[in-house]
Amino acid sequence: MNKTVTIDFAKTAFADAYVPAGESTHPQSLLDLPPGEARESLLAVHAVLAGSLPPSRLAIYEAGGGSTSFLPLEVLRRAHVTVVDIDEDQIRNNDYAQETILGDVQSHRFDPGSFDLVICYNVIEHLPDVEAALHRFCESLKQGGLILIGAPNPKSLSGVVTKYSPHWFHVWFYRHVRGDKRAGEPGQAPFPTFFHPLVTLSKLEDFAAAHGLQMIYRKEYESPRYPEMRARKPVLAALIDAAAYVMNLLLPGKSDVRHGDYHVILRKI
Numbered sequence: 096m097n098k099t100v101t102i103d104f105a106k107t108a109f110a111d112a113y114v115p116a117g118e119s120t121h122p123q124s125l126l127d128l129p130p131g132e133a134r135e136s137l138l139a140v141h142a143v144l145a146g147s148l149p150p151s152r153l154a155i156y157e158a159g160g161g162s163t164s165f166l167p168l169e170v171l172r173r174a175h176v177t178v179v180d181i182d183e184d185q186i187r188n189n190d191y192a193q194e195t196i197l198g199d200v201q202s203h204r205f206d207p208g209s210f211d212l213v214i215c216y217n218v219i220e221h222l223p224d225v226e227a228a229l230h231r232f233c234e235s236l237k238q239g240g241l242i243l244i245g246a247p248n249p250k251s252l253s254g255v256v257t258k259y260s261p262h263w264f265h266v267w268f269y270r271h272v273r274g275d276k277r278a279g280e281p282g283q284a285p286f287p288t289f290f291h292p293l294v295t296l297s298k299l300e301d302f303a304a305a306h307g308l309q310m311i312y313r314k315e316y317e318s319p320r321y322p323e324m325r326a327r328k329p330v331l332a333a334l335i336d337a338a339a340y341v342m343n344l345l346l347p348g349k350s351d352v353r354h355g356d357y358h359v360i361l362r363k364i
């Protein structure tokens with residue numbers, strides 16, 4: 096595949112909604128996403144992985160894997176998964192990896208050419224040195240191997256609020272708006288954020304081009320927090336939707352400030 100692809104998987108996504116993970120080919124993390132752009136993009140990511148990964152046994156590195164994987168079950172079933180995470184509780188709670196390592200993804204080194212896929216999902220925004228982590232990922236990849244990154248978009252409304260608000264506000268938001276009573280406890284989200292410049296998609300794209308990485312998938316999408324909020328806190332959601340609508344009208348360019356997250360797949364060439 097030589098160019099960036101975008102696949103509309105809306106129908107597939109809705110067809111599988113609320114199916115228990117054991118009866119689906121999808122991981123619970125995908126089934127837990129509300130119907131919408133986030134889920135559609137993750138399904139598109141799964142389709143790209145299905146078409147791009149070798150059909151044999153796979154070696155996968157989950158960088159900051161925590162206790163949740165967003166990979167298709169079909170891929171996980173034929174993979175040896177190694178997780179590196181800096182948090183002891185996250186490592187203890189992990190039940191899908193064959194190997195867990197308490198370590199820092201910015202400095203942990205594997206033998207060169209060890210992995211078919213490196214996945215770093217909801218992690219780069221927490222790293223003070225994303226460049227170091229990306230170098231470690233590249234070294235550890237086989238030729239033709241893939242890096243899947245899922246991250247918040249710092250140029251979106253939620254990205255700006257997250258970047259410039261204190262950590263206690265993130266904990267408050269998770270507890271009172273998302274309804275996660277354990278938010279902020281040891282090993283529980285939200286984790287402190289840094290938003291290194293390379294989290295910005297255009298800068299990540301430049302880094303990829305300069306370091307022999309081909310971007311084969313790129314999608315900015317509406318953060319799943321919006322559909323969640325519309326269901327849980329409709330008045331607050333309506334106010335934020337109205338504010339986003341006005342910002343979209345006033346800001347130059349055609350980007351949607353609700354596009355709070357992105358997926359990127361890079362191939363080592």
Ligand SMILES: C[S@@+](CC[C@H](N)C(=O)[O-])C[C@H]1O[C@@H](n2cnc3c(N)ncnc32)[C@H](O)[C@@H]1O
Pocket residue numbers: 158159160161162163164179180181182185198199200201215216217218221222284286
């Ligand atoms: C928001 S969680 C995401 C976990 C999982 N990837 C997911 O999507 O559910 C962020 C994870 O990154 C880990 N993390 C943060 N900084 C790290 C670092 N420098 N090295 C390794 N893991 C790190 C945290 O401990 C946490 O498990």
